[in-house]
Amino acid sequence: MLKALEQLRSKALDEIPRLKDLKELEAWRVSYLGRKGTLTQLLRSLSELPIDQRREAGTAANSLKALLETSLTERQEALKKIELERLLQQSRIDVTLPGYPVRLGRLHPTTQILRETAAVFAEMGFEIVEGPEVETDYYNFEALNIPKDHPARDMWDTLWI
Incomplete structure (x- = not known):
């Protein structure tokens, strides 16, 4: 044994x-x-x-x-x-590859609230349309066929550029 x-x-x-x-x-x-x-x-x-x-x-x-x-x-x-x-x-790691991007900063609280509000209104069916804040004389009157002597063109009534 x-x-x-x-x-x-x-x-x-x-x-x-x-x-x-x-x-x-x-x-x-x-x-x-x-x-x-x-x-x-x-x-x-x-x-x-x-x-x-x-x-x-x-x-x-x-x-x-x-x-x-x-x-x-x-x-x-x-x-x-x-x-x-x-x-x-x-599985060697290639150190020359770029790393993950670092997220810098964040949105201002007012911008965050504005975007949230816009999203709520969009859910209710409203559309957000952006355009110029001041219109020229052509778009305000002439393109709408408002004559030159129309009261809406008076300086005290309307301001245009």
């Missing part, structure tokens, strides 16, 4: 450094430490040994199991680190 444990230890520890990714490592774990793994089968067969050999073989088997589990976690961490480095190499 001790020879079998020693052979298992040397075989398992020789295989660990050759594992290249986490899938292979998981397959290794299942083959040695899984429910139907080699070490598990040896631990189950301890009950068949005589009592005087059982204690020594049990101690050796448990220490081998602890050794394999620590080797497994160490290799798992190493493989995760290798995978992370590979991902970082693939």
Whole structure:
């Protein structure tokens, strides 16, 4: 039994450094430490040994199991680190690309209220029309066919440009 444990230890520890990714490592774990793994089968067969050999073989088997589990976690961490480095190499950040634009400032509160009010009136069906605040003589009178002697053209009544 001790020879079998020693052979298992040397075989398992020789295989660990050759594992290249986490899938292979998981397959290794299942083959040695899984429910139907080699070490598990040896631990189950301890009950068949005589009592005087059982204690020594049990101690050796448990220490081998602890050794394999620590080797497994160490290799798992190493493989995760290798995978992370590979991902970082693939997804390099180009520092020459422009960053996200910073939003500068904001609207004046009066402008915000004016826009909100315009939106409310637009929802009610009104239209917002923009145009000149002062009209010329042509658009005020001549384009509307108002004669030159019309009272609306008097200076005291109307101011035009």
